[in-house]
Structures are given as structure tokens and as C-alpha cells.
Amino acid sequence: xxxxxxxxxxxxxxxxxxxxxxxxxxxxxxxxxxxxxxxxxxxxxxxxxxxxxxxxxxxxxxxxxxxxxxxxxxxxxxxxxxxxxxxxxxxxxxxxxxxxxxxxxxxxxxxxxxxxxxxxxxxxxxxxxxxxxxxxxxxxxxxxxxxxxxxxxxxxxxxxxxxxxxxxxxxxxxxxxxxxxxxxxxxxxxxxxxxxx
Numbered sequence: 001x002x003x004x005x006x007x008x009x010x011x012x013x014x015x016x017x018x019x020x021x022x023x024x025x026x027x028x029x030x031x032x033x034x035x036x037x038x039x040x041x042x043x044x045x046x047x048x049x050x051x052x053x054x055x056x057x058x059x060x061x062x063x064x065x066x067x068x069x070x071x072x073x074x075x076x077x078x079x080x081x082x083x084x085x086x087x088x089x090x091x092x093x094x095x096x097x098x099x100x101x102x103x104x105x106x107x108x109x110x111x112x113x114x115x116x117x118x119x120x121x122x123x124x125x126x127x128x129x130x131x132x133x134x135x136x137x138x139x140x141x142x143x144x145x146x147x148x149x150x151x152x153x154x155x156x157x158x159x160x161x162x163x164x165x166x167x168x169x170x171x172x173x174x175x176x177x178x179x180x181x182x183x184x185x186x187x188x189x190x191x192x193x194x195x196x197x
Contacts, residue, residue: 008028008029009027009028010029010046011025012025012026012027013025015046017047017051018047018051019047019048019051019054022048024051025048026047026048027046028046028048029044029045029046029047029052030045030046030047030055030056132193132195135189136189136190136193136195139186139187139189139190140186140190142182143158143161143187143190144157144161145157149196151191151196154190154196158183158187161180161183162180162183165177165179165183
């Protein structure tokens with residue numbers, strides 16, 4: 001069975017439209033009596049273009065659902081609420097997931113944890129130097145700068161980040177606005193800092 005690129009057409013020589021009065025080729029599929037699931041692929045009904053359009057016009061995916069079920073089905077996280085047994089609190093005796101049971105060839109889990117830990121350690125070390133306050137150390141992290149920053153490097157990095165996160169540069173996407181606000185706040189704090197020479 002070959003699938004053409006457009007309109008969901010599946011070309012087959014032997015399939016006939018399932019409409020009772022039609023003898024055209026059944027090249028378009030519609031939901032059948034059983035949907036796809038864990039027990040295998042679902043069953044499809046096959047129609048010609050005219051009759052699949054007729055079927056789709058009268059098809060109600062929400063038929064038989066309550067208002068709460070309809071609302072839950074339209075949720076962006078629908079299907080993500082299910083919990084894998086391995087990651088559930090019941091996975092181990094002590095109630096914690098057993099991460100050691102999983103291979104991590106890219107070291108993604110421990111790298112993420114190490115990145116969080118090393119960032120906190122850098123901020124604490126800068127604050128302990130006495131040269132930087134805790135807020136200034138956090139601002140340097142936001143700007144992506146180290147403790148050896150000077151005013152010229154700070155200005156250059158600020159202009160680079162403003163260009164990167166400005167909504168006008170991102171097609172009007174306001175998701176970058178929070179990042180831009182953090183950068184501006186960090187810059188305002190650091191440009192007044194006595195620690196930057």
C-alpha cells in the first residue's frame with residue numbers, strides 16, 4: 001500500500017469504498033470500530049474522497065464524553081499524566097526512583113545535576129571572595145560572564161544578549177521578554193558594581 005504525499009490518500013488496487021452504494025476505489029481511511037492502542041493498530045474504514053468527506057462532516061470525536069472528559073481531552077498535557085512504573089514512587093522500597101537501574105550513555109541526568117551544583121558552587125565562591133555580593137554573582141551567571149569581567153566586556157555582552165532576546169528579533173515572540181528583563185536587571189546591577197573595573 002503506497003501513501004501519496006497529499007490529502008491522506010492511500011493508493012491500492014483492490015480496495016473499494018465502503019459506502020453501500022459506491023464502487024469507487026477506497027483510498028481514504030476513517031476511524032473504524034476499534035482505535036489504535038497498546039493492543040495493536042486499530043481498524044480503519046476505507047472510502048472514496050466524496051464519502052470520506054461526508055463521513056468527516058458527521059464525525060464527532062467527543063461523542064459520549066462528559067464536559068469534564070472533553071476538557072481533559074483538549075488539554076495540552078493529555079496523555080502525559082500516565083506514570084511509568086519505573087519512575088513512580090512505588091519503584092523502590094524506599095519510595096525513590098531507582099536511577100541506577102537505567103543506563104545513561106550520554107550522561108544527561110548526572111550532567112544536569114552537576115551543572116546545577118557547579119553553578120551554585122561558582123556563585124558561592126564568588127560571594128566568599130568578598131569582591132562580589134551574592135546578587136552580583138547571580139547577575140554574572142545571567143549574563144554568562146566570569147569573575148574577571150571588565151566594563152567593556154560587560155557592555156559587549158549586554159548588547160549581544162539584548163539583540164538575541166529582543167522580541168523584535170524573534171518575530172514578536174514574547175517568550176523571550178522574561179529573559180530580556182533578567183538580562184537588563186543583571187546589567188543595571190553590574191554596571192554600578194565597584195567590583196567591575
